[in-house]
Each structure stands twice: as C-alpha cells, then as structure tokens.
Amino acid sequence: MVIEDQNKDIEQLIRDLARKLLKEKEVDVILGYTKGTIPLTSLPIVIDKVEDVDKLIWNNLCYINLAKYLVPRIPTLMNEEGQKLKVGIVSKGCIGRALIHLSVEHQIDLENIKIIGIPCNGIINRKKIEDEIGEREIFEISVSGDNIIIKGEDLEQTLPFNEYLNDLCKTCQVKSPPSIENICVGECLENPVIEDDFSDMTEFDSKTPEEKWEYIKNLLDTCTRCYACREVCPMCYCNLCFVDQNQPVWFGKTTAYSDIFTFHLIRAMHMAGRCVGCGACSSVCPMGIDLNLINRSLEKIAKERFNFTSGIDPEALPPMMAFDMEDDQEFMMEED
Amino acid sequence: MEQKVLKKDQIVKLYNDLVKDYNFYAPIKEKRNIIFGKITNPEDIVLNYYNSKVPPKEILFPQTDILFEYKINGKEIEIEEPKKLDEKNIIFGIRPCDAHSFILLMNFFSQGEFKDEIIMNRRENTTLIGIGCNTPKSTCFCTSIEGNPFQKEDMDIFLVDLQDKYLVEGISDKGKKLIKRLSWLTDATNADIEMAQELGKKAEEAIVTKIDLKNIDKILDPNFDHQIWKEVSEICIGCGTCSFLCPTCTCFDVIDENVPNENRGRRVRIWDTCQSCLYTLHTSGHNPRNSCIERVRNRILHKFCYYPENYGMLGCVGCGRCVQLCPANNDLRAIIEKINKIEQKKEEKVTV
C-alpha cells in the first residue's frame, strides 16, 4: 500500500477508536495530533468531545512523543479537582515504548491510560527536507504515492519518501506499541522480538577516535543549549537536570564546546537503556542537530551489552536498574 | 544625491574597506543555519536569505559573556575586566525587524537604575547596515507591530536589494558619515529609487499574517487568571526555543565559576529563559511559576502587556522565529487570536 493510503487508514483508525473511547467514557480526553499551522509540523491536541474527533489526524510529521505530556513534570492533564484524567493516547510504536518505560520507572500508572495503537509508517526528517530546499519558503508538504511533494513560492519538488525518513524510523522494529492487556486498543505488537545488527553503525564505529571527535564536534557545536531536546524527551523528567544543578556546579552552562559536549555526553549516559528511539529530540532542535547517531548507539549498547530494548516489556528492568555477575567486562584493564 | 548604489560584486570591496576598523558581521551559512557571523572571507557572505536563525542580538548580548575574571592573592583581589569592548562592529544585512529589536534590547539594558555598561558599550560601537525584505516569509508579521519590511528608521544605513545592486541610504549621522568614507559608491538614479519604492510596497503587501495587537494589553491585563492560559499551554513542552531565538528576549543568568582551591574564578552571563521551571524557583523550594501555564502566560504578558507598560512599545518585532521554530507548533499567532476572542469583562469587574 502506498504511504498516502496508509496515512488515510491510520487516520481513520485513530478517529474510530477515539470516538469509541470517548463515547463509551473509557477515557476523559484523547491526546493526539492535529494539522500544524505551518508546513513541516503537526500540532499536539487534547480533545474531550466526540464532535472534535475529526480534528485528529495522522501524517508523517507527527514527531512529538505524546508520552511527554503524561510525565509528572507537565501536570496539565488534570480535572478541576486536581485528579489525573484518564487519557487515551494516540501511540505510534515509540510512544507505546515510552509509556511502558515510564511505567517501569514508576512515573505513570498504565491503568490510567488507554494506548491507541497505530502502525506508524515513519516520520519525515524535517532537517533533510530543509537542507534540500535551502533558503526557500515551503508552503505545503504532502505525500502522494510514495513521494513527498513540496510546494512553495516558485517551487514544486518531488522527493522519494523512503530517503527522507528519520534514520531511527528506517531501522525501527517497533512500529506499533507493544501490546499490554486491557491497556491497548487498536493495532499493537504481540511479544515483539527485536533483532538488529546495527549495520548502520558500522561505518561510524570504524572511525578513529580523532575522526569521531571531529564528527561529533561538527555535529554538536552549533548547540544553543535551549534544551529543547531535553524538554521534548519523555525520559527527561527529572525535577532538576544535572546541568542545572548547583551545590556543586559540576558542569558549565556556557556555549564553549567543552560544556556543550559534556551536556550531550552525560545526557546520553542518562539515556542509556532508556531512550526509546522516537527521534523527537532531533526533530525539534532549532539548530537542526541530528542526535540520531547517539540514540542509535544507545540502543546498540543496551542491546549488545545487556540484550535489552527499552519499552518492550513492562516487567523487564533496564540495564542501569539491574546488575549481573556475568556481565562482559572486556573493557576492564588487565595485566599484560 | 543622498542615495548611493552598491553593486553586489562590490561587497568584497566594502568588506575590505571596513574590516580594518570594524568586526564585520554578516549572514553566513553555518552548517544548515543562517547566522550572523564574523566574516573572515567575504565570499562566505550569504545574500539570498530570509533571516538568520539566531537573531543578531547575539552580537550585543552573547549567549556566553564573561563579565570578569578574578584572582585572590592573600587579601588582594585582582579583577580582570572584559576586553574588546571598544572594538567597533558592523552588522551587515540585518533585517528591519531585528534592527528594531535593538531598540527594545537597549530599552532594557540602558534605562532605569541599573545600566548595563558592557552592552551599552557594544551598542555604541555597532553600526547597522540593514537590508529591506523583498520577500517576507508567511510567518512574518512586522506590519502588525507598526513596522514594515522596509522600515529603515532603526538602521544606520539602509539597503534595498535591486537584484544586481543595492540602493544605499544613510539614515543616522553615523551611517551618513560612513557612506562619505566610502567615496567610491556611485550615485543612485531616479529609476533605482522608484524601483525601491515599488519593491517596498510589494513587500508590505506580501505580509499575509495580520494579527490584531491593538487592544491586546487591555485584554491581557484583567485576564491573568483566565482559563485560556491552560488551553494555550496544554501542548507546551517547556523548552526555551521561543525565547532563546527571540530577538527581544533579554533574560540572563549570572554564574560564578570558581576553582575552589586555586582562589580564582570568573563570572559568566548566559542566556536564560522564563520558560524554564528553574527560572523562578525560590530557594525555599516554592515556585510561583510551577507549570507551563504560568510560564506561557508570562511570556505573552511580558511581550504584550508589561513591556508596553514599561517602555511604551510592544515587546515583539514580528520576526516570526517563535512561530517557525516551536517544536510543538504552539503558534503565537493562534494564541493571540484566542486572546482576542476573550470577551472583554465589564469595567466594574476589572476594578475589583
């Protein structure tokens, strides 16, 4: 089926399920996406009326991970008495994974949630499109067949959909949320098995430390430290991010590369075994920094070292929450 | 003739003439982004651009600004003041909205009891050579803020892009003096001037986003507790993109970085944002703006209510950066529209 038709089907699925959940009062609100006000975006939306269901859409620009709206730091989904609303949440695979991981970390109670599972068909990489179009304003973006059609002033361009996907989506094996009984409706994955050879990482891994350093430096040094990547990440729910901590002030907050580097390195450290690979951080970066390389690497570390993929099994403990006598320790120094 | 002409292929000459005395800033492409960068090679200057992603306020008010460094020697404290404050800067290619933002910035940094001498110094030494916007973006709304794509009042020198050349007009004395120095500039013809006027009209018409800001401060003032704030903040993820990349936002944080055992350290000013929950966190643990609701409200109120109250002009220049760059697409235009729909409360209620 071509992308265009898939999108229509997914949209229909979302609307049907949302209507049913609202009608049957299974949920108080539905958290989903609606059309954005400018091209290359979508707009998260909260609806509570059946008649608003048709506002819900699906396209390949629904990059925000809606699970973020459920973490305790953003406590808006409450009723007047301050009680948590029962939320139906439109879930592509990575949203489902985020929800499951958040429940492992005691941040959300899955009982309060209905996961509206949809078979995600990939998110378009906004940066790649912007790079392609350059300094010309885009008025409209649409999918036709298996192509992306870009329209703008003096501009009409057709780009192959598959090439302009997010890198994480290209390797994604959890397109629908993993199924949990009584929590999931719609299309969900039963007992997903992840098999990944991380062949997309081979080229980078073969670089020398010097080459890697230059590559990463070139990648990160435009960072303005607005922390949009952190704020959009469903796993970044700390009360006080390490970079904002004082007593003592461990790390600088300036835009010197050491400070930028340190922020991203330690954030990656904190994401290990937790990142669900939604790619929202890259999608929202105003400076267009693509963090997918780091995210893929985090998945690789978790998978290859600890045979763990985050957000698949609500009973499984992530690597940093567990320990094992038998772990590999090839990196420990030994005598010659 | 007051107006001159600068051929596009003369920009290298312009640069070479000025770079001896000035730090020459102009739009360049760094990675995928247009920013105002200090030019070392005039070939790097990008002239086909809408506007920079990071506003040129960065030149006056850098994201990381070392205020001073210190050393303690016994009971002596040595303070090393920042250097390079007397260096002269030229910002070439600044857009009218950003040039206007410099007025707003200086309102904040130079008025009142506390004057920021570092920034005032930099502003004093900076000359703006702006270019009108022939093709504004769909998200631009400078005309709603009493500006327009060819607004030249805030510049020192104003250029109009006439395809292969620029029409050059000195606005301030500083600008006029500079033009005199560039004696090689040729005079503009009447046709050039007419063409520029034509382009100006066209550009103004091209601004499609119109938002009604006429009564916004009056609507906002009594509606501090309106439930609309919950509505417009519901999807905010609380990042600082909108304010970090806003040409008018001036909030900063001052950090002392010390090397505890070496008796030395420095004081650094970095950008801060009212969208961060830490911005208002009290030592006691209490946070008056504890959620996105209060924080989004503060941003809107500051720009459209408090700023006009304090300085007599709107705290927004209509550049549209926040509209384009909000990760959650929480569109300022839509927020203003919703605010305008709030029914005006009756007088007696307001006075309570």
Next chain:
Amino acid sequence: MTEAKKELEKVKKEIVVTGNEKPQVGVYVCDCGINIAGVVSVPDLVKYAETLPDVAVAREYKFFCSDTGQNIIKEDIQSGLINRVVVAACSPRMHEPTFRLVCKEAGLNQFLFEQANIREHSTWVHMKDPEGAFEAAKDLIKMSVAKARELKPLEVKTVSIEPACLIIGGGIAGMNSALDLATEGYKVYLVERTPTIGGHMAQLDKTFPTMDCSACILTPRMVDVARNENIELLTYSEVVEVTGYVGNFEATIMKKPHYVDQEACTGCGVCVDYCPVVTGNEFDLGLATRKAIYIPFPQAVPGKYTIDMDNCIKCGICAREDVCEPDAIRYDEEPEYMKVKVGTIIIATGWDLYDPTGLKQYGYGRYPNVIDGLQMERLLSSTGPLDGKPTRPSDLKAPHSIAFLQCVGSRNFREGGNQYCSRVCCMYATKQARQYKEKHPDADVYIFYMDVRAFGKGYEEFYESAGKNYGINYIRGRIAEVSEGEDHSIIIRAEDTLLQEPMELKVDMFVLSCGLESRSDAGEVASLVRVQRSSDGFFMEAHPKLRPVDTLTEGIFIAGVAQGPKDIPDSVAQAKGAASSAATLMAKGEVEMEPFFAVVRPDRCIGCGMCVENCTYGAIELIDDRHFGKIASINQALCKGCGACSGNCRCSAIDIFGFTGEQIFSIIMGGEL
C-alpha cells in the same frame, strides 16, 4: 575553681561547628620516623600547606599518633585555632580511629577530620622518586584540605548487637572459639560441613614437639563442644547466605540430608555390617575403606551415621527392620534450611593439603610408594588403617628406608605451588621420622630440606634430638627427580648442597612433606561473608600486626589456618583471640556505626526507583511524601554507605555522608595539575 577543675572544664568544652562558618583547617604533617621524612622534606610540605586556602596552622611532628603528637592537635582545637583537622601521615586504615578520637576528646566533632595518606600513597610507593613523591604528597595534602573545607559534622549511630556468634568450621580453631564464647555465655552456632567436628587434627597421630596423642587431647574437647548448652552444633551443614552487618548478621544454613534420622540413630553400627557398598575412606585419605553408610571415624562427634548418597545403591538393606532397629533410615530426606541471627562471625575454615600430583618429577600418584605427609600420618596413627604399624602401600611390608622431601608446594617461586612457608612441615616430618625410628630403630630415614625452620617453643630442641638421639639423616638439598626401581623401590637423584655433590639414593618409601593451602572453596566463603583474601589465598586480616584476627569487615573474625599456615598452638591461640575479639564487641551490647550512609534530597528525587533496584541491602524504598510525592527513602540501619545508588542517580538526589558530591568535587578541583 581549682586548676584541675578548670582544666576539666576546658576539656569538656565542645567546639560547636555547624558547617556554615569559615573553615579553619589545621594540617599536621607527620614524619612517621623516616617513613615519610626520609623521602620528602616535611618542613617544605608544612610550608606548602600554610599557603593553602583556609589553612590556619600547619605543623610537623615526628609521630602525630604518639601521645605528644595527639596533644599538639588537641591544643590547637581547644584553643579555638582550628575547626577542621587534616593529618598527613599513614593510611586511614591505620590511624583514622586514633585521630577521630583526638578530635572527639578535644570537643570537636570527630568527622571534621580527614587523613591524607602520604605514606602508602606517596613516600612508600615512590621511594625511588623523591621529587615525584614530594609533588604527590603536596597534592594529597591539598586535596585533603579541599575535602576538609567541605566536611560537615556528623553524628554516630549505634546499633544493638545480637549476643550470638556464627562459627564456620569445626576444627580445632572453631571448636576453641566456640567453647570460649559459649563459656562466656554467648550463643554459638558452630557449622561444620563434614558429619563430624574435629577437623584435620583428628587425623593426626601425635603432636610435635611434646609427642602427646592428638586424639587424646582433641576428643575431650569435641565432647565438650557437643555437650555445651550454648553451642548449637550444626554438622554436615553449610552456610549458604549471609546478609546484614555487624551486630545483626542473618545467616542461612543448609543442613545437608544425612538420610539417617539423627535423633533416632543410636550409633549402634549394625547397618555398617550389612551395607554391601565398599568405598574409599576420606578420613584415611583412601588408605582404608568404609561402607556407604558410615561415621567418619570411631570417635566422631556426633557419633551418628550418614549415608553417602553418591555411592549408596539404595538396596534397602540398612532400612530393614532387623538391621536398623530404631527405624532411622530416611532415603527421601531433603536438605533443611535454617536462618540464624548473630552479632559476629568467626571464619575457621582451615586448610587443604597441597596436592603434589602436578609435580611430576616426584612420582606422586604414579609410584605406589610415594605418599604425602598426611597419608604418612594416618599410617603412623594407632587409630589408622594399620593400627600404627606403618607399611608401604605396594607390598604392605614395613619399609627399611624412608626419605622425606620438604617444602613440597611451599617456598616455591619457580614451578607453581605456593611462595609462602607452610610452617608445619619441618616439624611434622621430623616428628614422623622420629616416630618411625621409635618403631624401627634400624631403619634408614632421610630428610631432604632447604633449611629447617624450628621456631616454636621446644621445636629446636626437638629437631636437635631427632638427629642426635634418633639418627635421622638430614640432607640439605633438593631432589631433582625420582624413579621407580625394582620391587617398587624409589630411586632418588639429588644434590647434596652442603657437600656440593650429586647423589643417588634408593629407598623403600618416599614421603612428600606437602604444605598447607587455603581451602579450595575459600573464594566462595570470602564472597559469602564479604571478606577479602590476601594474594596467597588465605583470608586477609585487617592489619598483619595489630589486628591479626579481625577482617576488614566489621564483626567478622578469622581463626586458625584459614588466615595463614600455623601449627596447633598458634591456631588455638588465634581461635581464642578471635573469640575474645568477638566477645569484646558483643559485650558492649551495641556498636557505633560510621554515619556514612546515603541521604536523599527530596526536592530533587523524582522517584524513578533505580536506587531501589541497585541497593543490595534493600535499604531503599519508594514512599509517598506529603510534600514531594513519590521519592526514595533510606533505611539508615540497613544502609552501608557504598554509594551504588548515588553513583547512578541521574538527579544527584542521593548523596553519601563522608563522600558527598561537594567533597569529591572539591578534591577533583583541588589537585594541582
């Protein structure tokens, strides 16, 4: 007020430190005799320390741990000159308690003390690089001062001690510890893995140098242990888990199934006559046989029977009514687990004999007439398989000539084996040689040695008389190899290093005086109770001189050969020492715990639960706080302060007292580059 009273008042004065006032650090650089001052210039270190921020005073003294040295520090505290103390000297393992006490006595909170280890971390290990050592010492002082500036007063926490002791191992050491503690009124759980207590000593015939009979002195002690009301004897049992901490250990003990009801069994031994299975007897090291149902040796305590299920064919004969009258056979018995709460633990797990099979040149395992020292002991034993009339294995004839080889598997720096001296072999070989000569005065007995170490009371006399009065030939030299001659005799090729000539000798029997080794499962025991082992494999004492029976884990002691090779008197002495140390601890009724536990910053904690999963001690749980919502909460009684939680916490919401983030930050920032 009298002068004395005034003095007393001064001593009582407490220096109140809240942690918010300006730190005033006193730095005391110790010469440690020449240990430090012999390598680096202490006056220069003092001069350097004076330049460091917040250092109020820096002083040098020969030994700050001495009374005079301590008083120097006390005076500075009491005069109000300083409110933080840094002593730059030896390892905190050595003197941290000393200087904490100094602070305490001077009225300063004892945790406002920090020790810079410039001896073990500088002057000792960089002795040949005095310049480097000086730089390192400077930095270590600087880093300690940096940490000291961040020190906050802490309060010690006391926990009560369970007046009971778990003793692992029922040999002569374990038994002695058990009896001493039981006599003092403490409950003792004595766990022995074999079906009887007694250990290796039960296998011995006579003991050097007094030649008294091992069994005669051991057996009454075994009976005493069994009879003592305070001792719960758990033979044929193993400790499988130990949790908790000093004063409050909880041990899980597995009682292995005997397959014979130990209550019902009367020890009559009829079953043994009927049992059709014959197998090697471990107690006699395979030199004799036993049945599948057995007691290890006749004097075993408890004298109840056990079925060896590895060899039992389950024929059912022993279970017959006419065989086992008390009906005690239980083929389907399962292991039983019991949990005990104890305040202290003594490890007395003993030793293994070095296995000489690997030393191919000596023919052990290949030639029947090559045996090890312990086998010789059994051959000589009047309760042994030969009733004390030793014969050689190949033809069961009394050998006319015997050669002993010393240091088998000991003092070996080249071909594997152990580097240490096993301390007992010289004497046991001499004793065995003498015993044999007593029985066969005309036999030729040779002892090949490197040097004879006869260090104990009466040992040298014993050795002298062996040569002089018994005609035992001591030959200084190592044996290159042995081969088998006709009639299974052993041909020895060696070098007599005193005469400096090669020699060849034919003997009827060849005894390898094998050394002692740590038990093969010592590693597992170490992990189980969390104590360390030294590089030789034996359990490590907290300090080789001053705390020889303590381990680095508080509340756990070591006794006997488990700590290192020793003879019976030393084992017993150490066992009594361990018992006394354990009793000292338990007599106090409570123990002070270092307050170095984890603390949660509730405003930062987000309740992700990672620390809960990381904590081995189960000291952390998630609670619902009225103000902060779901946060982690530390049970300080269970927390040991390891910091595994803190090292992982993304929010830096957990800190460890004594090693706080701020303190470590200061150290990192403090070091000179």
Next chain:
Amino acid sequence: MSRIQYPSNIRIVRVPCSGRVNPFFIIKSLLRGWDGVVVSGCHPGDCHYVSGNLVARRRFAILQDLLNLFGIEPDRVTFMWSSASEGDRFANLIKKVTKNIKRLGPNKKFESTW
C-alpha cells in the same frame, strides 16, 4: 601496598566503593585537565559492599562505550579491578595506564579549566 613502586604521577581519591563513582567524577576530572582517570574497585564477587562493583561495572561499560562514541580515546579512562592484597597487580596496572596515557599525550580535547 607492600611498598611496590609505581609512577608518581597519579593522585588517589578515596571513595567507599567503585559503586560510588559517578560518571560526573570522571568527566569533571577530564574537564579539569587531568590526562587520565582510573577507577579501581574490588573484583566481582569480592565486593566489600556485595554488589556495588557490579552496579558500577554496568555504568562504566556504558560510559566507556559513550566516550568511545564521542571520540575520547579509550585509554583516557581506565577501569580495573584490584583487591587490597594485590599490590603487584595494582602497580603493574598503574604502570600500564601511565604508559598508555603518555602515548596519548596531554588531554587537550577538554579545554575548560573551570
């Protein structure tokens, strides 16, 4: 330990257990300008605190992988097991670390000294 000599260009920071070592300590040390960082703990199974070193080992494995990803030479940060009785081993490993770091040269990637 046992007065076995090792290079004098290391400085020791005492922590209760390798489990206490937060990646912050390591990164901050590099930022501060130290040329290399060593974390030494008890062997797995011998942890004085039962499993602190196992918790730490996972943390260090991830940190090492990420340092590698970000282009920090793997020899800058070394993790090792060494028990209180292994003076020889400790000295040998420290010698090896020193050799490795000398080969890498000064740590210049982290320019911040704050």
